[in-house]
Amino acid sequence: MHLFKRKNTNHSSYFSTEAWKYFVRFFKGNYSMLTATSIGATLQALLIIPVLLLVKYIFDEVIPQKDPKMLLVIGLAIILIRLISAGLTLYLRKINIRVITEAIFRLRENISQRIYTFSRAFYTQEDLRVLHTRIVQDTERISAMSSNLATNLIPSILISIGLCIILYVFNWYLFLIILCFFPVIFFSNRYLGKITKKKVSAYHKSFEGYSKTTLFIMKFMDLIKIQSTEDLERQRQIDTMEDLKEKTSFRTYFFSVNGQVNTFLVGISGILVIVIGGTAVINESMSLGEFFAFYIAANHLQNNINIINTSFTAVVTGNESLKTLHEIVLNKETEPYNGNNRIDFTGNIQLESVTFKYTDKPILNGLSLRIDQGSKVAVIGANGAGKSTIINLILGFYAPQSGNITADGIAFSELDFQHFRKFIGVVSQHPPLIPGTIRENIVYGNDKATEKDIISVSRLALASEFIDEFPQGYDTQIGEDGVLLSGGERQKVALARALLRKPRLLILDEPTNHLDHVAVRMIIQNLDHIEYRPAILLISHDMEVVKSAEQIFILEKGRLNPYVNHES
Secondary structure (H helix, E strand, O other): OOOOOOOOOOOOOOOOHHHHHHHHHHHOOOHHHHHHHHHHHHHHHHOHHHHHHHHHHHHHHHHHHOOHHHHHHHHHHHHHHHHHHHHHHHHHHHHHHHHHHHHHHHHHHHHHHHHHHEOHHHHHHOOHHHHHHHHHHHHHHHHHHHHHHHHHHHHHHHHHHHHHHHHHHHOHHHHHHHHOHHHHHHHHHHHHHHHHHHHHHHHHHHHHHHHHHHHHHHHOHHHHHHOOOHHHHHHHHHHHHHHHHHHHHHHHHHHHHHHHHHHHHHHHHHHHHHHHHHHHHHOOOOOHHHHHHHHHHHHHHHHHHHHHHHHHHHHHHHHHHHHHHHHHHOOOOEOOOOOOEOOOOOOOEEEEEEEEEOOOOEEEEEEEEEEOOOOEEEEEOOOOOOHHHHHHHHOOOOOOOEEEEEEOOEEHHHEOHHHHHHHEEEEOOOOOOOOOEHHHHHOOOOOOOOHHHHHHHHHHOOOHHHHOOOOOHHHOEOOHHHOOOOHHHHHHHHHHHHHHOOOOEEEEEOHHHOOOHHHHHHHHHHHHOOOOOOEEEEEEOOOOOOOOOOEEEEEEOOEEEEOOOOOO
16 A cells, blocks of 8 residues: 555545634624624615615605605605615625635635645645646635625625515515525526536636646657657647636536526516516505515515626636645645644764655665764665655654654654754755845845855855856846756755854765756865755765765665775
8 A cells, every 4th residue: 555645535525524624713703794784684674674665655645645855855865865775885805805815814824834734745746736736726716705695695695584574574475486486597597507516617627727737848858849848738738728718618617507597587587576566556456666666675685696606607716726735724634743842953863773665665775874973974875775765764754664763863753844954054966046046045044144254164065166257246137946057056056045044964865966066075174164064865876976984884675784895
């Protein structure tokens, strides 16, 4: 069984109770505010009552009496009520927007904090392009859903309930006719909603594929041109865009179908109100004022039902995004250590009988290694022997299946690794560089460094030699992932960055990948004269590189053996 096998996801359920519980907790502290706005929306619905009564009075009393002054007064009164209603709407929405944006901020903050806890195994097997799209796009969809819920859907539902009560009081017979259409609308929404959900899910996957393909092209343009795969990648992107076009069309079409079906059903009920209500007026069983008041209330109800239907599509989309994000948050592949002991690390590391495997086959098998403060230790071995795995274990990216690792005699399981790693400098085979200037890369993680410190570590790393040749010096832009620098220049910048933090343990992983032996020898000599004298772990397959080490080990078959032919 694969060590990092992921849990299967399941999108079959329409709503995930756990996902919604997770989301609702970000509104904590604002529950009373949301309750108040809901009550406010209900009170707003009640403002329709005086309007309806005034309309009834106009047609039943004022117009028959031919009183234009009273008609004008009542008209102004209705306008004033509408202004109050509009002002109340804006006030309630202002509150809702503030509550929602705060909740979305907390959600994004929680996800941001959560992704720092995921293990290296998670990131090595996850498609980061898709993960990026999901986090960015899905939080925005949840924001849109929340806005629709708070400012449209919930107020419209509350207003609709109030209008139903008002309509029942005005004329229970006509109201029952309208009520007969509610079950039809409900089951229509339920049936079309299931179809819409599938279309939304398919659209999300297609959009992720489009984002992934586009990012691939931008990131690997050099490889595409070197391999002459432009036509292949163009066709692949066209196929992805065709799929996205199809999925977008289906999703949008079913949104429209759902909206039109509901509009049609609501419209039929409105026509029946006109026909049956008009007949009642002709038969004098209902006054003209009562009919107009009822019709206005029914029309207002129809508008709110249309708002509910329109908001439904945003809720379906947001609900799918919420379930996706919740599955990411539930990921169990977190960092292997969660201790809280913050030690003043001096550089002593010990691995005792460590066994580690990614799959069923062990990479390291009972390996032991000791690095003392200020010492220089080298590990040589063939590619794939497990040299990089030793580094990953020391950095706490992985935990061994058996054996112990300690720092200054303290078990790794007890350490606060965010603090512990501040004492370690690493220069990897392919050092990651951030987009920006040389200076920004050197000071990354050490923003308070002085100009003197930057120049000093650059000289130790032999980086100042080429930096001083640039017209803009340390403020030279290096491009995406340092593409404007050579491999050796990249490693020198990375070494300067590692030295700036004055590490107690410095790890150099295959330094001759981009540096010649002379440069490596000069750098090692420079390191020997550092005042604080860090412990150094040299990882290489090249014996020439590690000659200066006090101890040299050969990594074979998962174990370390002393190099017996080392010349002192």
